[in-house]
Amino acid sequence: MRPTAAHTSSRQWLAEGPAAVRAMPSGQQVLALCEALGLERRRVRRRQYVFRSGQPLHALFLVHCGLFKTVVVNEDGCESITGFAERGDLLGADGLSGASYGCDAQALDMSYLWELPADRFDTVEAQLPGFWQRMAVLMAGQIQHDNRWRLQLGHYNAEQRVAAFLLELSECQRAQGCSADTLLLRMTRADIGNYLALQLETVTRVLSRLHALGLIQVARRNVRLAEPDALRMLLRIPRAWH
Amino acid sequence: MRPTAAHTSSRQWLAEGPAAVRAMPSGQQVLALCEALGLERRRVRRRQYVFRSGQPLHALFLVHCGLFKTVVVNEDGCESITGFAERGDLLGADGLSGASYGCDAQALDMSYLWELPADRFDTVEAQLPGFWQRMAVLMAGQIQHDNRWRLQLGHYNAEQRVAAFLLELSECQRAQGCSADTLLLRMTRADIGNYLALQLETVTRVLSRLHALGLIQVARRNVRLAEPDALRMLLRIPRAWH
DNA sequence: CGAAGGTTTGAGACAGTTCAACAGGGGTGG
DNA sequence: CCACCCCTGTTGAACTGTCTCAAACCTTCG
Incomplete structure (x- = not known):
């Protein structure tokens, strides 16, 4: 991870x-x-x-x-x-x-x-x-990983945190030779929220929103990154811009 | 620190x-x-x-x-x-x-x-x-320090974060044999805010509020912990309460 | 089949952000 | 030494992203 x-x-x-x-x-x-x-x-x-x-x-x-x-x-x-x-x-x-x-x-x-x-x-x-x-x-x-997380928590909004989380998962799978765009979330929404300092409802809402935007496809714990580059782009937008 | x-x-x-x-x-x-x-x-x-x-x-x-x-x-x-x-x-x-x-x-x-x-x-x-x-x-x-910080960031509101920060400083001074209740903040409000994932205005406001409550005395970078036990008490109150 | 745990969605509230204006202090240069 | 200016800190008002509470749905498992 x-x-x-x-x-x-x-x-x-x-x-x-x-x-x-x-x-x-x-x-x-x-x-x-x-x-x-x-x-x-x-x-x-x-x-x-x-x-x-x-x-x-x-x-x-x-x-x-x-x-x-x-x-x-x-x-x-x-x-x-x-x-x-x-x-x-x-x-x-x-x-x-x-x-x-x-x-x-x-x-x-x-x-x-x-x-x-x-x-x-x-x-x-x-x-x-x-x-x-x-x-x-x-x-x-x-420690470096913790530091990167701290940076994200301080500067990212909910959408960016979830996007970063999905991309991190994807990167992990790729590093282990698995498919990089088909993810199985092995943790609950509450776990994800806790990890990202968000409420579980917020995680759900963000996933739904990203789905509606066509960036990902979500079906319970199965997630497909339809537009990983668009997700990465999300991270480069300052927090203030919604 | x-x-x-x-x-x-x-x-x-x-x-x-x-x-x-x-x-x-x-x-x-x-x-x-x-x-x-x-x-x-x-x-x-x-x-x-x-x-x-x-x-x-x-x-x-x-x-x-x-x-x-x-x-x-x-x-x-x-x-x-x-x-x-x-x-x-x-x-x-x-x-x-x-x-x-x-x-x-x-x-x-x-x-x-x-x-x-x-x-x-x-x-x-x-x-x-x-x-x-x-x-x-x-x-x-x-790593343990980072983990404790993460816990605080996920569960504390602005007031609690600032209080925890002040208590941490105080504890540090005490560990080094200095007075535990008279602090000199050697960093700016922006630094504190950045460290606590808050805006600098929020830090200022919280300090003012804690001052108004009589828990601390603030004069620019000089802070006196008037009621350290009350500050510690603050940390034990769930986030949802005010 | 029922119960329990997990997920989704909505509506309203509020903590914290954002933008803006101002005040003070300390250092620098005249 | 004073005047100026920049940096830092303070305070206000409006806005908004996220939380909270609530209800319903779905899946899994006993």
């Missing part, structure tokens, strides 16, 4: 890995690196939590396949989705700053992930020199 | 350092560690840029004293302030995911910072084992 930053950084992480890994086709690299470390692979069912905010940090995770959402919760029970994690994305890293996870991670689909237990944090560097530097690179990608 | 996460993580970084460093008083630790690495200290004048978005990543920086703002810019020239960096905060780390900085870093005051040149990234681990793991910890703190 981080088409530019995270995906290039995963690629960079792996490109800098041992030659044997570097030579492999891109899709196999994450898997190979995790296997090189002798990591466990774990299956997570739809709606199941990988970890919850506040739990002791017992491991870091790398998504092998599937889709997760990460949610921060404050003391009053307000929730915000901070992102969606796909193949190659890191889960749980924000917990490194303390002794416990800083968010919930919940599977939106049947998913698989690799697990690096906390008791290996201090020895993994010896096993795979440069591990933590690469981890810092992955986290830098996440 | 990251009272809870970043400051505790700097502390943690240092707490895990060599015993000689660990034994020093907290305020001196960052300095000592940077000196242990033989880093250069650099002076930056008010309004001067440390680096600009897109420039090749030539170094990472740690703030020694002073205040910086970090600003992301998109292709249309829209700008968003992603944060303010104070003593102990890292600058430039988001650039690690690529070969160039992802934001501008500008001094708001006469400031000093330590510089780790890019050509030492690969050797610093040998000199100070655990360096990159600690760097990951610092970055995790930044």
Whole structure:
């Protein structure tokens, strides 16, 4: 779900890995690196939590396949989705700053992930020199993604946010070799709204409006980007212009 | 400017350092560690840029004293302030995911910072084992801070955002041993508004309103938190209420 | 089949934006 | 030192995008 930053950084992480890994086709690299470390692979069912905010940090995770959402919760029970994690994305890293996870991670689909237990944090560097530097690179990608989101939230209106969201999804699918213009939204309208700091009704209305304009076709969770270039154009219009 | 996460993580970084460093008083630790690495200290004048978005990543920086703002810019020239960096905060780390900085870093005051040149990234681990793991910890703190901000932006109204901002500033000052209720805003109203995704007029209006309510006293850039507990109370009220 | 969860659409309200005018303060140059 | 000007901050009034509340519909699943 981080088409530019995270995906290039995963690629960079792996490109800098041992030659044997570097030579492999891109899709196999994450898997190979995790296997090189002798990591466990774990299956997570739809709606199941990988970890919850506040739990002791017992491991870091790398998504092998599937889709997760990460949610921060404050003391009053307000929730915000901070992102969606796909193949190659890191889960749980924000917990490194303390002794416990800083968010919930919940599977939106049947998913698989690799697990690096906390008791290996201090020895993994010896096993795979440069591990933590690469981890810092992955986290830098996440920070850049957060920053871009902040820019959009501050300067985009509802229509632009939804358009940007759809284009981001599309870019992700393309990066994984799937069709770039036929999307299946695996999250609810409420999730999308929460992620974009909009109400779910607003998301619905915007989708309907974009449909009426002929830019997209919407049928519940199936979306087709009919005019992706027009969507991209939308993003270049200043917020004040309706 | 990251009272809870970043400051505790700097502390943690240092707490895990060599015993000689660990034994020093907290305020001196960052300095000592940077000196242990033989880093250069650099002076930056008010309004001067440390680096600009897109420039090749030539170094990472740690703030020694002073205040910086970090600003992301998109292709249309829209700008968003992603944060303010104070003593102990890292600058430039988001650039690690690529070969160039992802934001501008500008001094708001006469400031000093330590510089780790890019050509030492690969050797610093040998000199100070655990360096990159600690760097990951610092970055995790930044991600957690971003997440908390996202939560506030999604669920707080203008009044709550400004109140949260003031309390964050106050917490920062307290962490650095200064008075917690007398603040000097070293950034403009436009900066504050940009950071909080509000217009500068809204920031002004909210400050005036909080002043009229007796919660704070405002005179241009001088702010006194008359009723910090009442401000904190504000944050616990759901957005829908007024 | 009924219940529960998710989606769509409408109508009205309001928080925050936009535009505009003005006031103060601090730095610069005469 | 004063006068000027620019930058910053303040306040008002009208507008509008988004939220809120409400009702209905559709799908899925027990």
